[in-house]
Amino acid sequence: MELLANLSQGFAVALTPSTLLLAIAGxxxxxxxxxxxxxxxxxxxxxxxxxxxSLGLDATEALVLMTSVYYGAMYGGRISSILLNIPGDExxxxxxxxxxPMAKQGRAGDALVLSGVASFVGAFLATVGLxxxxxxxxxxxxxxxxxxxxxxxxxxxxxxxxxxxKNQAKxxxxxxxxxxxxxxxxxxxxxxxxxxxxxxxxxxxxxFLVAIVGLFAVSEIFMFIESHGRNTAIGVKLDKITIPFxxxxxSFPAMLRSTAIGFFAGVLPGAGxxxxxxxxxxxxKAVARDKNSFGRGNPRGVAAPxxxxxxxxxxxxxxxxxxxxxxxxxxxxxxxxLLTLNITPGPLLFAERPEVVWGLIAALLISNVVLLxxxxxxxxxxxxxxxxxxxxxxxxxxxxxxxxxxxxxxxxYDLVLxxxxxxxxxxxxxxxxxxxxxxxxxxxxxxxxxxxxRAMVISDGDWTYLFSSGICIGLWIAxxxxxxxxxxxxxxxxxxxxxxx
Amino acid sequence: MKFYSRKGLMAGAVAGVLAVTGPAFxxxxxxxxxxxxxWDFTCRMIGKxxxxxxxxxxxxxxxxxxxxxxxxxxxHVVNERNEDAELIVAASSATATRLAQNAYAGMTADQVRxxxxxxxxxxxxxxxxxxxxxxxxxxxxxxKADPTSVTFAGGSAAGGFDHLKVLMxxxxxxxxxxxxxxxxxxxxxxxxxxxxxxxxxxxxxxDMSEVVGFLAAGxxxxxxxxxxxxxxxxxxIPTATEQGIDIVSVNWRGLYVPLGISxxxxxxxxxxxxxxxxxxxxxxAMVANGLAPxxxxxxxxxxxxNGVILEIEELSREIGxxx
Numbered sequence: 054m055e056l057l058a059n060l061s062q063g064f065a066v067a068l069t070p071s072t073l074l075l076a077i078a079g080x081x082x083x084x085x086x087x088x089x090x091x092x093x094x095x096x097x098x099x100x101x102x103x104x105x106x107s108l109g110l111d112a113t114e115a116l117v118l119m120t121s122v123y124y125g126a127m128y129g130g131r132i133s134s135i136l137l138n139i140p141g142d143e144x145x146x147x148x149x150x151x152x153x154p155m156a157k158q159g160r161a162g163d164a165l166v167l168s169g170v171a172s173f174v175g176a177f178l179a180t181v182g183l184x185x186x187x188x189x190x191x192x193x194x195x196x197x198x199x200x201x202x203x204x205x206x207x208x209x210x211x212x213x214x215x216x217x218x219k220n221q222a223k224x225x226x227x228x229x230x231x232x233x234x235x236x237x238x239x240x241x242x243x244x245x246x247x248x249x250x251x252x253x254x255x256x257x258x259x260x261f262l263v264a265i266v267g268l269f270a271v272s273e274i275f276m277f278i279e280s281h282g283r284n285t286a287i288g289v290k291l292d293k294i295t296i297p298f299x300x301x302x303x304s305f306p307a308m309l310r311s312t313a314i315g316f317f318a319g320v321l322p323g324a325g326x327x328x329x330x331x332x333x334x335x336x337x338k339a340v341a342r343d344k345n346s347f348g349r350g351n352p353r354g355v356a357a358p359x360x361x362x363x364x365x366x367x368x369x370x371x372x373x374x375x376x377x378x379x380x381x382x383x384x385x386x387x388x389x390x391l392l393t394l395n396i397t398p399g400p401l402l403f404a405e406r407p408e409v410v411w412g413l414i415a416a417l418l419i420s421n422v423v424l425l426x427x428x429x430x431x432x433x434x435x436x437x438x439x440x441x442x443x444x445x446x447x448x449x450x451x452x453x454x455x456x457x458x459x460x461x462x463x464x465x466y467d468l469v470l471x472x473x474x475x476x477x478x479x480x481x482x483x484x485x486x487x488x489x490x491x492x493x494x495x496x497x498x499x500x501x502x503x504x505x506x507r508a509m510v511i512s513d514g515d516w517t518y519l520f521s522s523g524i525c526i527g528l529w530i531a532x533x534x535x536x537x538x539x540x541x542x543x544x545x546x547x548x549x550x551x552x553x554x
Numbered sequence: 555m556k557f558y559s560r561k562g563l564m565a566g567a568v569a570g571v572l573a574v575t576g577p578a579f580x581x582x583x584x585x586x587x588x589x590x591x592x593w594d595f596t597c598r599m600i601g602k603x604x605x606x607x608x609x610x611x612x613x614x615x616x617x618x619x620x621x622x623x624x625x626x627x628x629x630h631v632v633n634e635r636n637e638d639a640e641l642i643v644a645a646s647s648a649t650a651t652r653l654a655q656n657a658y659a660g661m662t663a664d665q666v667r668x669x670x671x672x673x674x675x676x677x678x679x680x681x682x683x684x685x686x687x688x689x690x691x692x693x694x695x696x697x698k699a700d701p702t703s704v705t706f707a708g709g710s711a712a713g714g715f716d717h718l719k720v721l722m723x724x725x726x727x728x729x730x731x732x733x734x735x736x737x738x739x740x741x742x743x744x745x746x747x748x749x750x751x752x753x754x755x756x757x758x759x760x761d762m763s764e765v766v767g768f769l770a771a772g773x774x775x776x777x778x779x780x781x782x783x784x785x786x787x788x789x790x791i792p793t794a795t796e797q798g799i800d801i802v803s804v805n806w807r808g809l810y811v812p813l814g815i816s817x818x819x820x821x822x823x824x825x826x827x828x829x830x831x832x833x834x835x836x837x838x839a840m841v842a843n844g845l846a847p848x849x850x851x852x853x854x855x856x857x858x859x860n861g862v863i864l865e866i867e868e869l870s871r872e873i874g875x876x877x
Contacts, residue, residue, distance in 0.1 A: 099588060198754030199738070239623070241739055244657065244711035244875055253629060253659045256622040322745055377767055378744035389588070399767020464621065507738040511705045511754065 060184070063411030066113055067419055075110075075118045076416055080423045083125020088133050088435055090450055091266045091457030093142035094126035094366075095383040098390075105390070112394045112409055117416040119390055120370075123383050124176055124417065127326070127366045128424050131168045131359055132435055136161060139269040139450070143261050144326035144362035146492055147334045149269075151347060151354030158350050163297040165436070167352055168359040169428035170301055173421060174308045175360035179316045179367025180417045183374075188403060190320050191375035197321055199507035200519050204528035205321070206501035209328055211536035212335040213490055223486045231494015234259050241499070242506045254466040263467050264495050266454045267474020268481070268488045274447055275479040294433060297352070304356040307337050315361030319368020325381040326365035327496045333361025339535070367417070374398050374410060580612035581640040583809075586627030586649075588620045592675075595843065596644035596807045600672070600827070603835045609826040614642075624649055625658040632665045637814035642669065642823060647805045650859055651715045654866035655876050667815070668859045669823055670851030671808030672831035673840050675761035677719045677780035678791075682751045683773055690778035690797045693757055694727045701734035707746040707755040709764070711739040713875030716746075716759045719780065719803045721869055726799045732873045747774060761805050762788070763844035780804065785846050806848055808855065824852040 066072070086097035098119050105115040130145030135152035148168060155164040182190075197205075213228055237248045238258025249255035311333035318329035337357035338347045347354045369381040377398040379385035391398055396409060403410050428435075441449075458467050481488055505519075512518030520526055583597035594616070601614030619627040627643060635641050645668070653663040679690060687693040697704050708716030717737045724735060738755065740746050743764030750758040751773050758765070758774075762785065768774045769788075778794040779785055780803040794801045811823055830836050831849045840847065850858050870876045 194748050195752035198749060198752060239657075239711065241711050244655070244713040244739075246657075251659055253622040253625045256625060256657075256659075322741075322748065372748075376744055376748055377764075378742070378748055386588075397767050400771030400773060401767055464626070503740075507740070510736050510738050513702050513736075 056184070059407060059411045060415065062408065063413075063415030066408055066412035067117060067415035072114055072117050072412075072416065073419070075114055076121045076420045077423055079118045079121025080125040080420050080427060083122035083127075084129035084132075084424070084427060084435060085438070086122065087126030087129025087131075087145075088141045088438065089453045089457070090133055090137075090139045090141055090270045091262060091454035092126075093130070093262055093383075094123050095381075095386050096262075096457060096460060097122050097126045098383055098386045112391075112396055113412040113416075115390065115394060116387075116409065116413050117420075119387055120413060120417060121420040121423075123387065124363075124366060124420050125424060126383075127176070127363050128169065128172045128428050129435070130362075131172065132165065132432075135164045135168065135355070136436065137273075137450075139273060140265055143265065143492075143496060144330045144358075144365070146265070146327065146489060147330045147358035147362075148355060150334070150358075150489065151349070151351050154348070154350035155352070155355060160297075160350070161436075162294040162432075163300060163352070164350075164355050165432050166294060166296055166429050167300050167304065168355050169425065169432060171304070171308045171311075171356035171359040172363045172428065173425040174305075175312045175315055175363035176367055176424075177418070177421045178309075178312045179319070179364040180414060180421065182316050182364075183367055183370055183417075184414050187371050187375050190371050191400070193317075193320055194322055194372050194376060194378065196522075196524060198522075199504045199511060200521055201524045201528070202321070203501060203504035203508055203519060204525045204532065205328075206497055206504060208528050208532040208535060209331055209335075209493075209497055210501070211532040212332075212339070213493065220485070223484075224490050227481070227486050227488065227490040228494045231491040231496075232498040233494075234264065234491070235495045235498030235502070241503050242510070252466075254464060258499070259470065259495065260458075260467065261492065261496055263458055263471050264474050265492055266458055267471040268478035268491060270450055270454050271472060271475025272478030272482055272488075274451060275475060276482065277443065277447055294430075296429070300352040300356075304353040307353040307357050308360040310340075311337060311357040311360040312364040315364030316368040318361075319365030319381070320371045322372045322376070322378040325369060326362045327493075329365030329368070330358035330362035331493065333364075334358045335535070370417075374402055374413075375400060580615055581610060581642070582615045582617055584617050584619050584627050584631070584641065584643045586619055586621075586624035586644065588618055592646055592805075592807060593624070593644035594618060596646070596809070597642075599836075599839050600642075600644075600809065600830055603830045603833055603839070604826050606835060607829060607833050609829045622659075623652055623657065625652065625661070628658050628661055628666070631810075631812050632661055636812045638812055639815045639819040642809045642811055645808050645810050647715050647862070648710070649810075650862050651718065651866055654863040655713060655870050663859065663863055664813075666810045666813050667820060668856045669809040669811050669820070670827045670831075670849075670855045671806035671858075672827060672836065672849050672851070673845040674781075674804035674806040674848030675763050675844065676785055676846050677716075677803040677805065678760060678762050678765055679720070679723070679777045679780075679794075680747065680750065680758040680760070680765050680768075680774045681756065681777060682753065683775055685756065685775065687757070687777065688775075690723070690792075690794055690799055691727070693777055694724060694729070694799070697724060697735065698727065698729045701731065702736065704757060705736040705738060705755040706757050706759050707738050707740055707749045708759040709740065709743040709746050712737055713870055713873060714739060715805065716743075717873075718866060718869055719801075720759045721873065722803060722865075723778075723780075723794060723799055723801050725869075726794075726801050730872075732869070750774070762846070766844055781846060787841075804846065804848055806850075807845065808850075821852075827851050 086092045101122055105118055130141035131148045133139050133141040134145040134148040135156050138149050138153040140146045140149055152164045237255055239256055240247050314333045314336055315329035334357050337353055369384045372378045373384040373388055379388045458471050508518055583601045585594040585597040587593045597616045604610040605613045631643055652658055681687050706720050710716040721732050743760040746758045747768050749755045776791045779791050780794050780801050782802055828851045
């Protein structure tokens, strides 16, 4: 079989001792980078690019190192989500919703192992998907124009209403705030700055990480100060790690469904891992019978977003390799790396540079196994990083956050902005306004707006263009159903109660 | 898109530390973007060749300073490094476009000195392989007949360089109703091609390096390249000029220096840059990265940039990007 021949060629490239060592080093670094708030996969990869150059790595080795860091960070992001209620990176945002409540119930170990397994299932199947379907799936990207992307984002926002909050109005308010923040920066359709007040630092908009670290980590420190260290989320006790077989078996179908959703979102260049994990979580909640338990520590609420975001990470490699179009922020950095290595991703990459593609795929399979080992039996190692007493840990997290955020643009402006977000985060927590929809608004708002405006340019303002394809109509129906259903089912459903800190 | 603009200085700092092998206070090249992009390439490649061929006596240190589409680095040079003779900064057509459109918060092109360009990514107009448009004139005629029938996709925002190229070509063809032309800005050239192959837009405007892979795969047809002569290696692609549309528009890769340096220092840098342009190493780097020869160094280049900025200003005012 050609596939097996290709794959064995790939393993021949990837299984040399030096490449293997790079994969292990990359997985380890990636997991640490992912678990530290303020350092996400795209920073991690960008920071290590010069290292790859200065080590004189060849194309395959550099790719192996970078993609192991990438996958590692996707795994690692969940650790601080679960233990600290602070997402380690953007896609791990959804994991806080059920992961942290599980940890509060004394099941932190279970949540970590379960999400580790879910990450493995998502990432492994996505790599298999990449291997089998990449050339075919590349055509899917052609099917998605502005109208289709708009409908997809609409679907995401329509399901937002059911997100963990005691008060739907407050969730909607939070989403609106997020959308408003997303508007800051150069308008992508006209190049005109909006809401920047002539400030050059705001031209590129507000970085997601600034908002996440501000709203989650900095506000946490204010809570900590206010309560003199008594009332803090930090410092979840982690006992002996056992493998929660029952939860794994019970949530296995959820992992598979979420992998499919996440992989699909990853393949679409305009979507990405954050949308993937969000849709996976909301999808799982929609089909669940015990909707109430979501947001209160439902194991499936932990498994779904982790499988979803890791599958999306694999999916995002599909358009990057086959079309040269990055499907996420991190793959944009990887694409730059490829170009610098004189590899032009595109329709011919699989034919012209099979050793690069198959070596990469083999390396991904290997790093997944390495990551499963690191993140399940050895998870305590990473947890120990985060389980020192809060009065040491919290300042430590602050230092890493400040360092990470400063690295974004090298200006103090982002730091000030982060603290401002921290103040607002503190205020919102006092007012019981959920912060997750704010981040989702910032993450998805620009893309949704751009899609709508591109669609309107193409159609000369004719709104029927938004329903011009089967894909659009399908997504609209799903979006309307997702929006309306909770209203009619309201009496049947108790809104979930978030865990009090 | 924010995705592209956020992994910044730490990477640069690491690179910087690694790059310093000579004594401190060596010359510095600022790449106003993250590692991996065009400006980063300009700094690293030119800096490396200058040292390799001996026109720079010390290795040139590369600093990445991303932000504001190059505006952060520009303001840093103008406000804090105006007399630093040991500083060069990577620039391209995008720098000139943003200066012309006042996108650098009030700063203007005459606050620095442009040093030269030594390579360029040729502008192209591309359609899907199954498109009915066979030549540049087919496409431009279709726009003239009914501007709503064609949407262009490009990797820059409306009013950006990719958009302006289309408007300039249409202007040369006698169509000046610039606001009627439909253009959508997407996230990079690859995305623009994807939208065009998918049939959501009818044509893509971008740079040669962005379309090479798709061209080889037979997914797209390049209707015209905006250079004076056909590009070596792509000899079957006609130029716009030979189809009667008199437009030359390339995305040049070059450098600027602080305004306050002496003429002697300016000449020292422009001689060094000219030496790079003439070197075999640079010829190789251009081929590997899909760049066409485009050498304009010194005062000649300053005049060229001034001319480009004037034209862009005028066009931008017409389409309403600036008042």
